[in-house]
Amino acid sequence: MDLPLGEDGKLKCSIEYTLKKMGGKWKPVILWHLGVDGTHRYNELRRLLPGISHKMMSQQLKELEEDGFIQRVQYNTIPPKVEYSITDSGKTLMPILEKMHVWGTEHRAMEL
Amino acid sequence: MDLPLGEDGKLKCSIEYTLKKMGGKWKPVILWHLGVDGTHRYNELRRLLPGISHKMMSQQLKELEEDGFIQRVQYNTIPPKVEYSITDSGKTLMPILEKMHVWGTEHRAMEL
DNA sequence: CTGTATCCTCATCGATACTG
DNA sequence: CAGTATCGATGAGGATACAG
Secondary structure (H helix, E strand, O other): OOOOEOOOOOEOOHHHHHHHHHOOOOHHHHHHHHHHHOEEEHHHHHHHOOOOOHHHHHHHHHHHHHOOOEEEEEEOOOOOEEEEEEOHHHHOOHHHHHHHHHHHHHHHHHHO | OOOOEOOOOOEOOHHHHHHHHHOOOOHHHHHHHHHHHOEEEHHHHHHHOOOOOHHHHHHHHHHHHHOOOEEEEEEOOOOOEEEEEEOHHHHOOHHHHHHHHHHHHHHHHHHO
């Protein structure tokens, strides 16, 4: 098993790196929706994430865009229209999300 | 895409369920180490997670045990000895962790 | 419609000390 | 060695209001 060193000299697992990039409460779900459905507008996407606040929504989207996982296209119309879609880089995360989706679907069913 | 209803009537994604079970900063890494190496003692495992506090360590281990993902075996010797290992149920999460490990290894390499 | 800014709350987490 | 208990700091995250 490889455990490369972090900047601080501490041993770190690659999984920690992945978690830092795609971890958290909302990012995986946002990426999943965009990865599966292709493209969503802001409020459209928001409706798919029950419970997410306005603040979290834009914050997470911005971070995902800065990390190059999603793309933001703005139409200067009235009313405004913004479309989010997944990038090629973002698609590299889909195998992880697929596994998570399968696991969740299977094990949740067992609980009921 | 299936979006079953949560207890509160809200639409929920299976990925959210998975995250609730194995998400967070430490659980994935703990499971990964136990899944790959087989068995670890308490302090042994702790050394593999640089930065984790005593409190988090026992807390996360306890939760993982309660969820049936890991098994705790205590030897009543002096000094005490406790061994943690992954269960069959915990192993079902390994495919996810493997994907995360691969992604992290590849993309971290690109940063350097 | 698509955001940003502010305030405030609450859970998370680290540090420390203590126990069997 | 393998924990538990307590306290305090920190930050995530929600509610609300406002802007372009």
